[in-house]
Each structure stands twice: as structure tokens, then as C-alpha cells.
Amino acid sequence: MDNILLAIATGIVLLSVLMAAIRLLVGPSGPDRAVALDSLTIMSLSLIASIAVMASRIIYLDVALVYALVSFVGVVALARYLERGLS
């Protein structure tokens, strides 16, 4: 880890992940938790990109892309489930 500025940015993102996880745990209703999950996936996507820089491996960006795809499909499926049930 030779870039101290990128390490500071990663620390701030880790703190925000912690705060969004609090909302995911205490959220009073289902859509609250779904919104917190949506934000958490975007934040952890930035964390995966930061890990790619730390390890100097471009293949981890593919992991981030697949993670974004899966989280988008998951959040849309969760929204459909909240709106219409399991029918």
C-alpha cells in the first residue's frame, strides 16, 4: 500500500459501510432495509475497486462488474416481491 490518499478514501468508505449497515439492521420496515442494501452494494463496489488497486490486479474489476449486475437484479427482484408478493 503505497498510496496514502487512497488508503484514507478506503477508510472513509469503510466507515460509511458501517453506518449503512446500522440502517440495514434497525430499519423499521422492509423497504428501509432494501434501500440500505442497495446503498451497501454500491459502497462495497467501490471497496472492491480499491482492493483491485491495492493488489494491482485488474481481474478484480470484473468481480466488481459481476457484483453490480447481481445486486441490480437482486434489488429489482426484491422490489417486485415487495410490491406484488410471490405471485
Added chain:
Amino acid sequence: MSIAEIIGGVISIAGAVFLFLAALGLLRMPDVYNRMQAGTKATTLGSMLFLIGIAIVKPEWWPKIVLLIVFIVFTNPISSHALARAAHFVGIPLADKTVKDDLASSSADATTTTVAPVSEAGSRTGAGSAATGAGNTEGADA
């Protein structure tokens, strides 16, 4: 540290600050819709800035980072729109300071509210007609 690493690190810190503000809004906003407002737009901008900073630090990685940014910009508004619609049809109440609810009056005759319980649908219909009569929902408690 080279000059590209410093510029990229500063831009990444700006993106991380936007992500932190999104998490702060997610904790402190009063209802689901305000949390969604804070938690999706700010994360879109924050992750865009973070990835642009990484693309400046590692200039040979820009095609995949541009692909990632384009994917985030296209999919994040769609998922937040679907979540907001789902939250409104489930019947999550709005905050006390809400001044306008256009979807309440238009969902009174919608056909997609079959799952919602009858009592909630009735109260939402009443609130919607009151909203159209008074102009906004703030007139009821102001």
C-alpha cells in the same frame, strides 16, 4: 508519489466523502423516500468519483472503469425507482413534513394494489382524495 497518484487520491477522497454523506442521510432522514433520495443519488456520484480517481491512479485500467461507471449510471436510478414504487404501494407512510404526494391520487384507481390490505387501501384512497381537495397533505395538520 507521482503527481497522478496525488490527483487520483484527492478525487477518490472526494468520492468517499460523498459516500459518507449518503450513509449519513441513510441514518438520519425521517422516512423511506427521503432515505432513498439521499442513499441512491449520492452513492451514484460518490462511486463515480471514486472510480474516476482510480482510473487516474491506474491509467491503463480505464476501459473497464468506464464500463463500470456506465453500468452504475444506468442501473442505479432504475433500482431506486422500483424500490420507491414498491414502498409506496406497500403503504409506507410519508413523513409529517411532506407537502405533495402525486402518486396517492393516481393510485386510487390503479389495478396494481390488489395485494395491499383493504383497510390500508381505503385509508390511502381517503388521503389521496383529501390531498386533491386541499391541494397538499400538509393542510391537514398545519
